[in-house]
Amino acid sequence: MSGPLVVLGASGDVAAAAATLPVQVVHVRLPGAPRPVDATAVAYDVDYQHPPAFLPFVDEALAPLAPTAVVSLTELGLEPASAAAERLGVTGVPRQAVRDTRDKLRMRRLLDRAAPHLNPPYAPGDAPPDVVGALFTGNAAVVAKPVAGTGSLAVSLLRRPEDLPDSRRNPGTMLERYVPGREFSVEALSGGGRHRMLGIAEKRTSPDGFVELAHLMPPPGLTEADRRRVERAVAELLDAVGLVDGPSHTEVKLGEDGRVTVIETHNRPGGDGIADLVRLTTGIDWRRAALGWAVGERLPAAVKQPGFPEAGTAAGPAPVAGPREAAGPPRDGAAAARGVRRAAAAAPVEGAPPVAAAATVFLTAPPGRVTAVSPPPGLSGSARVVTWEVQVEPGDPVQPLRSSADRLGMALITAPGGPDACAAAVADLLARPAVTTCPDDAPPDPSRP
Known part of the structure; x- marks a missing residue:
């Protein structure tokens, strides 16, 4: 019999999805977090964001359970889950891949080497003045955001180099030339380096373009050619950051000229109820799939839906191979x-x-x-x-x-x-x-x- 699946920081919806898997589930939650509704699940309270407390817990409490995998679908649990999986020698997302997706500057530098066409002009916040000034060439606007930020927090649009305050001229800030166009997010599940696209949503944002006000799945008016461009870009990105197994949520911009620019990516499903959109439009329980891959669960077949015109068979959306292979709050927490x-x-x-x-x-x-x-x-x-x-x-x-x-x-x-x-x-x-x-x-x- 296989060992349990360890899940860090599960929301109510994620815990409910975990309860449907044919394995024992062990929840690790922050002190004071609500207890999972699954009465059969084992639950521990530990501050997994604090390594001096968490790593001894991994050795003393989790290791004797001989888990099959350690995963998380919450942003602040991603790195601790990968660290625990690595320490135990069990299935999980590689720690380096997690770091390279969470750190936006590292992601940009990896894309520079593997797929530079997916990057906008960018620089760290402590770059020399001439480098920062070059981002504004042609009266372009520049986006300033935290290197490791989420939830549109502390994101601002700059019109001139002088608009960058001294408090943000540091390596914790990322500067990127603003890219106009339609903005999409893509949900994918990877296995062995093949990336299966489960759904594309289009965003509606606040007037400043940063706070998300709506997600529509599938996007209205997205042509098959543009959909393929978006999917190919996501596959190239996932290859570049080394995410070969597990879920991902990637945000991109599509320009009028057909160019796709990566905004950011995460090795988890999207928040904002996007998992519900996948379930409603494809029949796939995205939360369950995002957990189940780690214990050998196969992704169920999806139905044909607008936005996936080539997937008119029971196989659902086709996996997309990256170039190398082809060549050879949270809503629940906030609530x-x-x-x-x-x-x-x-x-x-x-x-x-x-x-x-x-x-x-x-x-x-x-x-x-x-x-x-x-x-x-x-x-x-x-x-x-x-x-x-x-x-x-x-x-x-x-x-x-x-x-x-x-x-x-x-x-x-x-x-x-x-x-x-x-x-x-x-x-x-x-x-x-x-x-x-x-x-x-x-x-x-x-x-x-």
């Missing part, structure tokens, strides 16, 4: 922390056939104080809201929208009418004030109780 209220909506039926398109849409409002929260709205056509989560209530403060953490809730919608119908429903939902606010210094509205 738990903020006491999310889930309003009644038309919940998706488990085991229902895939839909033609689906999307996650995020609720926002001007800064101030919440005065009202709307119930789930009706949508035009066949689109419907299947999940409606609101993280605020009247009286709560609302901060300016600077990162994903400032969003106020999420809606999950399905659109049997296809990608264009889905895009129309998303636009409709984004235009509605689901959360109403007033400035903190505004007098109260006497018409409201």
Whole structure:
């Protein structure tokens, strides 16, 4: 009998997916985290982000269990999981590959060697002034972001070299020339160096272009040729960073000229409910697949869907080989922390056939104080809201929208009418004030109780 699967930092949804695997599951969670609902799972509380506490735990508690694999699907658990797997000599994502995906500067330098056409002009924050200035050539804008950041936190758009503050002129900052175009994220599962693309989502972002407001799967109007360009770029990237096994979530820009530019990648599924979009549009439980590869689970067949026109067989989306082979919050965590209220909506039926398109849409409002929260709205056509989560209530403060953490809730919608119908429903939902606010210094509205 094989040993257990060790999972670090599982959210409620990930723990539920792990419970469906035909192996014993051992959860390692941060102290104070909610206990997994699976009563059969073993759970340990340890600060896996603190090596002096975690590594002795690996030796003393995990090693005697003789686990088959150690994995994580949460950003801050990726490196500890790879370190534990390496220490135990069991299946896991190689530590170097994890580091090379989490560190954006290292990723850029690897692409410089293997696939430079996927990089924009870039430089570390402590580069000489002439190097930084060259990024602004032709009145180009430059994006400044943390080398190891997530969630659109501390990302800013610079118009001139002088806009870069002294506090960010350091090696912890990455500077990249801003690339216009449509932005997509790609979910892939790799095995033995072959990369199977499970879904492509298109983003809708805030006016500054950095905070994600919606994800649409599959993207409306994405041609087969452009889809292939995007998939090929993702395969080249995964080869460059050495991610040969396991899940990945990669963000790219597609320019009007057909050029694909990599934004960043992670060796985990995407957040923001993207795993639900994969499940709704393909029938594949992405969370389960992202765990199950490590214990020998084969990816189930997917159905044909718009955006994967060549996958019209039971085999689903075809694996994409990289060039070398061809030649030869988290939503759940945030919800738990903020006491999310889930309003009644038309919940998706488990085991229902895939839909033609689906999307996650995020609720926002001007800064101030919440005065009202709307119930789930009706949508035009066949689109419907299947999940409606609101993280605020009247009286709560609302901060300016600077990162994903400032969003106020999420809606999950399905659109049997296809990608264009889905895009129309998303636009409709984004235009509605689901959360109403007033400035903190505004007098109260006497018409409201």
